[in-house]
Amino acid sequence: MTMSSDFPVAPKSTGFHRWRDYALLSGLFVLVLAGLASLAAATGWDETLTQLRKLSLLEVSILLALSLVNYLFRAVRWHAFTRCLGIGTHLAQNIRHFLGGFAMSVTPGRVGELIRMRWIKRETWVY
Structure with a gap:
């Protein structure tokens, strides 16, 4: 089968x-x-x-850990959005797309958001 x-x-x-x-x-x-x-x-x-x-090493470590938790929660929220849209990507794919697009969010006009959509389209072929 x-x-x-x-x-x-x-x-x-x-x-x-x-x-x-x-x-x-x-x-x-x-x-x-x-x-x-x-x-x-x-x-x-x-x-x-x-x-x-x-800043001490402990303070820097705590700040980095809090930042990591923030990004993971945002990636899970992105996963929830894609699930609601029925795109068909799994959690690891959505985390990868979220982090990849976020890396380019400092570009003018937040071009990273468009690149993220392009990656999803190329990977899933969903229009």
Whole structure:
């Protein structure tokens, strides 16, 4: 007995599409780095670094743990949204899509949200 999926399998991407995706991702990464470098040059980072050095390792660990919990709850919320829409992706896929799109949310116009939708479309072939 074979199991069939509700969604057709997406065709394999061509070498050109893969190259284009890597070029787009690289360009966005360079733009984010340039923006961060400009921000660091335009503001007083000495005061910020002085305050960061006052934090203990325990305090930094607690802050990072709280941040991780926040992102996991947001990823589970994203999973609930996709389940309500009937997209057919599982939790690991949804967490991957959430984190991947969130990484690009600092781009102008929150382009990461559009990229996230494109990834889901390419993976599930749902329109």
